[in-house]
Amino acid sequence: MSDLVPAGTWVEIERVLLRPEDRSPQLPDETRTKPYVLRMSGFLDAEARVGDEVTVTSLIGHQHPGTLRLVAPHYEHSFGRTVPELLHIGIGEDWR
Numbered sequence: 001m002s003d004l005v006p007a008g009t010w011v012e013i014e015r016v017l018l019r020p021e022d023r024s025p026q027l028p029d030e031t032r033t034k035p036y037v038l039r040m041s042g043f044l045d046a047e048a049r050v051g052d053e054v055t056v057t058s059l060i061g062h063q064h065p066g067t068l069r070l071v072a073p074h075y076e077h078s079f080g081r082t083v084p085e086l087l088h089i090g091i092g093e094d095w096r
Helices: none
Strands: 010-018 036-044 053-057 063-071
Touching (some): 010 053
Antiparallel strands (some): 053 063
């Protein structure tokens, strides 16, 4: 089937580290009522489908179990648009 992800593919897994009932009672409600989740990337150890329980090997060689979440994950955040006024801060006047 085409939805099988081959072993060795760079993927992201997810694993619940703490269920809501295991979290500290001192946390704010909006935090305490959510699970504490680990998401990490690694190389898939055996072919699998998204949603399967898998093991990945990290860049430093550690193996981690979790649920296969994404294939070829990438960063989606940014620090926003360039602010031209900030580009020359710290360069000094004799830069040019």
